[in-house]
Amino acid sequence: MIRRISLFAATLLFSSAALAGGDKVAFPEGYDKGVLYGIVDRYDIKQYRELWANKAAVDAVKAGKPIPSGTVLTLVQYKAQVDDKGTPVKDANGRFKKGDLVAFAVMEKRQGWGTEYKDDIRNGEWEYQAFKADKTVNTAAKLDTCFVCHKPHAGQDFVISLARFAGTAPGAPAAKPAGLTVAIADFLFGPEKVEAKVGQAVNWVNADDSPHQVTIAGPNGKRSAIMLKGQNASMTFDAPGVYNYICGLHPSMKGVVEVK
Ligand code: HEC
Ligand SMILES: [Cu+2]
Structure with a gap:
């Protein structure tokens, strides 16, 4: 019994130590008075997401200064509205329609933050926190992820959507390279399965507003560069x-290359 208790205490200690940083991040009241710098239709998880930043941050980045x-x-997550088959409904512009609020993911940067983390985990001076729709902390969230x-x-200072933020996301449609091509559109790889010969190049082309990155499964899996809209790898x-x-x-986006 005693052993059990101490094990439990140790687990508690460990997890609170690992997550302590998130407590520094308060719910960002008034976030929606800042700048809405991006909207992401997540076909893979049927969500409509809004990306908000405070104005000072956007101004700095646009001026080429550090964040x-x-x-x-x-990042505000909403369910996408769906029809009776569960397919997301689209508005006149072909974009998802905002449904119920699901959750908030927040990252905040402050001078001097992050010093307690080891280099292999530290994200500069950023801390992360997850909030539920009712604005309370989602204590089940694994902040280390x-x-x-x-x-x-x-x-890019750990901000994945930085290109949108700076207003520099390339808007040109993806060019189709010669050879074996997999298009990435609406959070899907198409075709999902391709056959290639040993040594033959497989090209991925990203047509989505969101960045994507091909990561081969397994311990030694290769990773492509991150592809912004219009880029290929x-x-x-x-x-x-x-x-x-x-x-x-x-990670819910999946594909297969069969090499013969
Ligand atoms: C599976 C990988 C993954 C995990 C885990 C993840 N994120 Fe992100 N995050 C992304 C991607 C990709 C984007 C870009 C927007 C998009 O495509 O949805 C993003 C964007 C964001 C943004 C908008 C700013 C930016 O960096 O673009 C915030 C804020 C954010 N994430 C917070 C969090 C928090 C808080 C957690 C942990 C609770 C978390 N993220 C976990 C992949 C991840
Ligand atoms: Cu992706």
Whole structure:
């Protein structure tokens, strides 16, 4: 019994130590008086998402300055409205319609934050927090996953949607490269399965407003560069086999390359 209690206490200690940073992030009251810098239709999870930032942050980034201390980015998740078959309904512009509020994901940057983390987890001076629709903290959220997923974006201060934020997201339609091509549109790989020969290049082209990244499954899985709208990436395979892959940014997006 005593052992059980101490184990429980140890678990508590560990988890609160791991998550403590999130407590610094308060619910961003008035976020919707800032700048709505992006809307994301998530076909993969049938959500309509809004990206909000405080104005000072947007002004700084547009002026080519670093993201300032005090920046708060709020990702608001809504269900997409669906028809009776569960398919998202679209408005006149082909965009999803906003349904019920689901949750908020917030990241906040302050000078001096983040020093307690080791380098392999630290996201600069950012902290993350998840809030439920009623604005209370979602205590079930695993905040370390926020750090893990945003970490590869260190080159753009961990803000995945920075290109939209700066208003520099390339708007040109994706060019179709020669050879074997997989189009990425509406959060789907199409075709989902392709056959390639050993050494033959497979090209992915992103036609979505959202960035995507091909990540081959398995411990030594290769990762493509992150593709913004209109960008493409290519990979070759040295050995025959079935290569399952996902999008590194949206893991519910799946595809297969069969190499013969
Ligand atoms: C599976 C990877 C993944 C995880 C885990 C993740 N994010 Fe993100 N996050 C993204 C992607 C991709 C975007 C860009 C918007 C989009 O495509 O939906 C994003 C965008 C954001 C944004 C808008 C600013 C930006 O970086 O573009 C905030 C705020 C945010 N996430 C907070 C969080 C919080 C808080 C958590 C943890 C509770 C979290 N994220 C976990 C992938 C992830
Ligand atoms: Cu993706």
